[in-house]
């Protein structure tokens with residue numbers, strides 16, 4: 584059985600990691616979609632698809648679990664999005680998502696859609712982690728240590744802070 588899980592992973596955090604651990608007990612293989620792959624260098628989507636790929640692959644390296652990471656650009660056409668995803672990925676039997684739009688689109692096409700359990704949603708949240716980065720608060724404990732290394736390597740926190748700078752003076 585092959586599962587499909589898509590996320591923006593901006594950044595990949597411990598909540599994301601926990602759901603992958605759970606899903607790995609239910610499926611033989613997992614396809615991890617890098618959603619909004621075309622986006623980067625904005626306050627909501629600071630990291631590139633490639634940066635998000637290394638966050639995930641470095642974190643999952645120590646686990647002997649078969650998975651495929653596939654970058655998936657957004658399209659302005661929700662009604663055909665599932666067919667578009669199918670055209671880019673290996674076939675899959677079950678979809679995991681807590682995102683209402685993702686769940687709705689796959690359910691309408693007849694997929695079994697499972698909702699992963701939420702882990703510490705108030706802190707394991709991309710938005711909260713990006714806010715902490717911007718405001719100089721502690722964020723490192725909310726992501727796997729491999730993700731801390733990737734964000735340091737690309738100077739990600741300073742990227743977010745530079746993006747916040749105004750061009751008004």
Ligand code: NAD
Pocket residue numbers: 589590591592593598599602617618619620656657658659660661664679680681682684685688699700701702703704707708709
């Ligand atoms: P996300 O990174 O916010 O979340 C990824 C998954 O992790 C989700 O299922 C979410 O419920 C889960 N999660 C987050 N925090 C968690 C926590 N603390 N504990 C447990 N689970 C947690 O990504 P997302 O917003 O779900 O990504 C969906 C992607 O699909 C986006 O890139 C979106 O643009 C794309 N999409 C595109 C189209 C289109 O192009 N037309 C349509 C639908 C969706």
